[in-house]
Amino acid sequence: NAGVMQNPRHLVRRRGQEARLRCSPMKGHSHVYWYRQLPEEGLKFMVYLQKENIIDESGMPKERFSAEFPKEGPSILRIQQVVRGDSAAYFCASSQYSGTLSYNEQFFGPGTRLTVL
């Protein structure tokens, strides 16, 4: 039973380029969460998605960042025109169903380390 998969594990981009981070949830999981970990900091929530729906994007920067979780395929976190401040580790977590009214365990992927030169 494969865990949450993220790719690439490491991504290097130059300023102004686009970064695409992929997350494949665990089998049977239909909810995905993205978190960002800046250097020397804890994880900060960015966005929570269900298949084809954004449930909560309150932690997402207003510009340049977008996320999707299509009916088929992985969830994608897209960062346009990257800047040095986007350098961070981006973690994805998945859960089986809604986590709002009851606990539902989130399983974390290994993260994607984005470096912007």
Place this chain on the structure above:
Amino acid sequence: AQKVTQAQTEISVVEKEDVTLDCVYETRDTTYYLFWYKQPPSGELVFLIRRNSFDEQNEISGRYSWNFQKSTSSFNFTITASQVVDSAVYFCALKGGSQGNLIFGKGTKLSVKP
């Protein structure tokens, strides 16, 4: 507002010492969940424990133990007889009953020296 505070930024101990990592949380939810994660130098997040707000029983798992006290809004983590392999950053996290995401503290970096 929901918040998790880990006041200890870094702790350094010598092998076999006991060490306690502090975690204080804030929430208005009556139902909530608390977590501890370990992040070793390799960078992945390792789940250690989950506690719900209705269960204040302390828990022990091998050399690890957790002390949950609602009266002080604390969920502290103790490692007994620390080992070099315990060196990592440890995160405390909170999930309120009304939200989907986890709220993390800033982490405590534990260094265990031989």
